[in-house]
Amino acid sequence: MEFTQQTQSQLANLQASLESQYETFRLANLNLDLTRGKPAAEQLDLSNELDGILQGFYLLQDGTDVRNYGGLLGIPEARQLAANFLEVDANEVMVGGNSSLTLMYSYIDHMLPTWRAGLVNDTDRIKFICPVPGYDRHFTICDHFDIDMLTVPFLADGPDMAQVEALVQQDPLIKGIWCVPKYSNPTGHTYSDAVVDQFARLSEKAGEHFTIFWDNAYAVHHLTDTHDSLKSLMSEARAQGNQDSVVILGSTSKVTFAGAGIAFLATSPANLKAFEKHMSVSVIGFDKVNQFRHVRFLKDAQTIEAHMRKHRDIIQPKFELTDKILNEHLSGKGIATWTRPRGGYFISLDTLPNLATEVIQQAAAIGVKLTPAGATFPGGLDPHDSNIRIAPTFPSLDALQRALEVFVVCLQLATVNQLLSD
Amino acid sequence: MEFTQQTQSQLANLQASLESQYETFRLANLNLDLTRGKPAAEQLDLSNELDGILQGFYLLQDGTDVRNYGGLLGIPEARQLAANFLEVDANEVMVGGNSSLTLMYSYIDHMLPTWRAGLVNDTDRIKFICPVPGYDRHFTICDHFDIDMLTVPFLADGPDMAQVEALVQQDPLIKGIWCVPKYSNPTGHTYSDAVVDQFARLSEKAGEHFTIFWDNAYAVHHLTDTHDSLKSLMSEARAQGNQDSVVILGSTSKVTFAGAGIAFLATSPANLKAFEKHMSVSVIGFDKVNQFRHVRFLKDAQTIEAHMRKHRDIIQPKFELTDKILNEHLSGKGIATWTRPRGGYFISLDTLPNLATEVIQQAAAIGVKLTPAGATFPGGLDPHDSNIRIAPTFPSLDALQRALEVFVVCLQLATVNQLLSD
Numbered sequence: 001m002e003f004t005q006q007t008q009s010q011l012a013n014l015q016a017s018l019e020s021q022y023e024t025f026r027l028a029n030l031n032l033d034l035t036r037g038k039p040a041a042e043q044l045d046l047s048n049e050l051d052g053i054l055q056g057f058y059l060l061q062d063g064t065d066v067r068n069y070g071g072l073l074g075i076p077e078a079r080q081l082a083a084n085f086l087e088v089d090a091n092e093v094m095v096g097g098n099s100s101l102t103l104m105y106s107y108i109d110h111m112l113p114t115w116r117a118g119l120v121n122d123t124d125r126i127k128f129i130c131p132v133p134g135y136d137r138h139f140t141i142c143d144h145f146d147i148d149m150l151t152v153p154f155l156a157d158g159p160d161m162a163q164v165e166a167l168v169q170q171d172p173l174i175k176g177i178w179c180v181p182k183y184s185n186p187t188g189h190t191y192s193d194a195v196v197d198q199f200a201r202l203s204e205k206a207g208e209h210f211t212i213f214w215d216n217a218y219a220v221h222h223l224t225d226t227h228d229s230l231k232s233l234m235s236e237a238r239a240q241g242n243q244d245s246v247v248i249l250g251s252t253s254k255v256t257f258a259g260a261g262i263a264f265l266a267t268s269p270a271n272l273k274a275f276e277k278h279m280s281v282s283v284i285g286f287d288k289v290n291q292f293r294h295v296r297f298l299k300d301a302q303t304i305e306a307h308m309r310k311h312r313d314i315i316q317p318k319f320e321l322t323d324k325i326l327n328e329h330l331s332g333k334g335i336a337t338w339t340r341p342r343g344g345y346f347i348s349l350d351t352l353p354n355l356a357t358e359v360i361q362q363a364a365a366i367g368v369k370l371t372p373a374g375a376t377f378p379g380g381l382d383p384h385d386s387n388i389r390i391a392p393t394f395p396s397l398d399a400l401q402r403a404l405e406v407f408v409v410c411l412q413l414a415t416v417n418q419l420l421s422d
Numbered sequence: 423m424e425f426t427q428q429t430q431s432q433l434a435n436l437q438a439s440l441e442s443q444y445e446t447f448r449l450a451n452l453n454l455d456l457t458r459g460k461p462a463a464e465q466l467d468l469s470n471e472l473d474g475i476l477q478g479f480y481l482l483q484d485g486t487d488v489r490n491y492g493g494l495l496g497i498p499e500a501r502q503l504a505a506n507f508l509e510v511d512a513n514e515v516m517v518g519g520n521s522s523l524t525l526m527y528s529y530i531d532h533m534l535p536t537w538r539a540g541l542v543n544d545t546d547r548i549k550f551i552c553p554v555p556g557y558d559r560h561f562t563i564c565d566h567f568d569i570d571m572l573t574v575p576f577l578a579d580g581p582d583m584a585q586v587e588a589l590v591q592q593d594p595l596i597k598g599i600w601c602v603p604k605y606s607n608p609t610g611h612t613y614s615d616a617v618v619d620q621f622a623r624l625s626e627k628a629g630e631h632f633t634i635f636w637d638n639a640y641a642v643h644h645l646t647d648t649h650d651s652l653k654s655l656m657s658e659a660r661a662q663g664n665q666d667s668v669v670i671l672g673s674t675s676k677v678t679f680a681g682a683g684i685a686f687l688a689t690s691p692a693n694l695k696a697f698e699k700h701m702s703v704s705v706i707g708f709d710k711v712n713q714f715r716h717v718r719f720l721k722d723a724q725t726i727e728a729h730m731r732k733h734r735d736i737i738q739p740k741f742e743l744t745d746k747i748l749n750e751h752l753s754g755k756g757i758a759t760w761t762r763p764r765g766g767y768f769i770s771l772d773t774l775p776n777l778a779t780e781v782i783q784q785a786a787a788i789g790v791k792l793t794p795a796g797a798t799f800p801g802g803l804d805p806h807d808s809n810i811r812i813a814p815t816f817p818s819l820d821a822l823q824r825a826l827e828v829f830v831v832c833l834q835l836a837t838v839n840q841l842l843s844d
Contacts, residue, residue: 144703288681
């Protein structure tokens with residue numbers, strides 16, 4: 001029965017029962033963590049052969065010695081691998097170090113003088129559109145660079161494009177938009193073909209040097225047999241002559257080693273040339289040995305697919321367990337909705353308004369850490385205080401089950417408390 | 423006999439003979455490169471066991487899984503290794519990715535808002551002191567950030583400290599100085615203890631937040647049995663309470679793999695905390711797997727010393743050959759002076775005034791590439807146009823000999839041409 005349909009005394013009984021369960025958990029001195037989208041150790045084990053895979057061979061076909069300096073765009077073999085991964089041409093790719101976040105940060109740092117050159121008044125500020133809920137580290141980069149963030153709702157087929165288009169038409173100081181187009185962080189949704197088509201033409205409506213940051217972090221990270229497919233933004237943008245508005249990011253952080261993979265950035269050859277010059281001040285070349293290891297290990301699309309299937313075998317049960325527990329304890333009560341992603345690393349859950357902070361605090365107080373409330377919104381401010389990002393991949397199944405059992409009690413208890421105090 | 427003592431007709435004969443030698447070289451269609459301080463393939467071979475050294479073990483003593491995210495300061499074992507290397511405390515160290523250049527760039531990027539907060543007038547500019555000749559990539563970073571560069575002469579025991587002290591006392595907008603304190607790039611000289619002591623107290627004379635960039639790139643790169651020793655700047659600065667003015671850089675780029683080593687930055691714990699926060703916007707953590715590889719491979723000071731001895735065995739003959747050819751062809755003629763470094767990667771040669779560009783162009787015209795004239799000065803402008811940096815490590819002994827034979831002919835020919843045209 002829905003909580004809101006219950007009488008005061010029914011709610012009071014429920015409260016007493018939930019408080020007793022909460023107390024039991026408290027006495028168990030738990031220490032569990034559902035905060036970040038980290039691969040589990042068994043997933044990392046899948047790539048253990050990376051170290052040693054070169055077997056003493058460090059020369060590329062073109063004679064390049066990957067051990068020595070140079071080659072800021074990355075080794076040709078890795079650029080080709082990334083091109084397949086991101087569905088772009090190899091000459092549009094820079095292969096970086098272990099972090100696509102660093103490439104995003106550097107690209108914005110690179111563009112800022114260009115964007116700022118268009119400012120007229122002292123009070124003018126560069127702005128980005130942020131579909132919400134979204135990825136906190138994107139917002140942190142904007143904060144760092146004093147870029148204002150305008151939110152638009154993230155719908156099941158991508159951002160609300162009517163709002164996005166209206167915003168960029170109104171304000172030429174909007175210079176960018178953050179997108180996680182496939183198995184999005186945190187909802188798990190994938191942009192529809194129609195939305196991708198709108199993105200391919202978005203720069204036509206926007207101010208000069210408008211840039212789409214297309215963070216395709218979960219391109220091959222399927223959780224079910226039904227693989228979402230994402231239309232190639234670069235192909236479509238190229239067809240429209242808008243390739244300069246596209247910057248695509250990706251990495252192997254959740255394919256091989258989270259902290260020791262390789263990252264990719266793809267954009268038009270003209271943009272890439274300018275970005276390479278910018279980067280050359282601070283980087284002689286990224287780690288080509290590790291790029292070569294990844295080429296040897298991941299080889300081609302089929303090898304990557306087979307490898308990702310092994311990841312799925314490890315984490316799909318965790319997503320299923322999460323959905324099962326949420327269903328058992330929350331469904332039919334009108335107190336929470338959540339996503340059932342077909343890929344990616346997260347489940348996005350919404351409580352009733354003004355409860356997320358309370359739920360997360362209550363869970364933390366008895367040893368279950370969740371992503372901070374509001375983290376999926378710019379400035380950490382969720383206007384409804386209702387979104388909670390659940391990251392089920394890192395804990396063991398046992399730990400996950402225990403953490404979720406605590407979570408659903410905290411969520412119900414916070415909801416009942418609020419209903420009773422209304 | 424000195425060239426300047428020769429008659430016009432003696433010089434004309436010499437010119438004819440040199441032109442004939444030049445023509446012979448031209449017909450040989452050479453393609454040789456003495457431009458950058460790159461290790462030779464045999465040097466890189468010394469570290470081939472890095473790939474595979476972990477043998478499937480990825481856990482640190484403290485339980486950290488080096489394959490996963492996190493740990494922006496680096497793994498404890500690598501911080502300790504770097505601390506020994508740089509003669510600082512482990513809690514003063516960040517271990518980065520494959521590039522100390524990136525750490526320098528990021529540190530300046532981090533400090534700029536603080537430095538700029540002290541500017542009063544719109545036309546005020548941040549300034550750095552650059553001992554010359556110096557390292558071109560340091561100057562490029564200053565250029566990139568619109569930092570003015572003030573040069574001071576680099577003497578045999580370090581920068582001209584009287585000038586350095588007078589400058590920082592005069593101008594509080596001088597916020598930094600670039601130093602390569604040991605086996606300096608390009609002269610090979612090492613700072614004396616007295617100069618290090620002066621650096622340890624330099625911030626007392628300078629404007630707020632004055633920072634010494636102590637790029638100790640060649641800390642263990644000896645070429646002879648007589649090892650230069652460099653007094654620990656951090657120890658001395660700490661003793662004076664000036665540890666916040668010190669940023670020490672280092673890397674294994676010329677110890678293991680030039681493009682796939684690990685880099686270090688050391689500064690006071692207070693500075694390090696602020697820098698870590700700055701870096702956390704763009705980096706979740708550097709490649710800890712590669713840090714762990716390096717800990718396993720380089721182990722301790724004795725292992726590093728034995729390893730560097732093998733490097734010396736490969737490159738010392740190249741430095742000796744260079745000195746021998748320069749001696750045979752240039753000595754006693756009053757047309758060039760050059761350094762005989764006991765370590766590092768370069769020989770610094772000075773021609774008579776206004777000849778370096780000409781010599782380098784003539785050599786390039788027949789297939790021998792040298793570091794561009796002026797590269798060792800800010801803006802690429804050597805006021806005397808006389809400094810040439812020779813990098814003998816990368817070519818084979820045969821190629822090096824041929825390249826130097828061309829170089830000494832070009833140098834003599836350019837000198838004779840100038841003397842005849844005076």
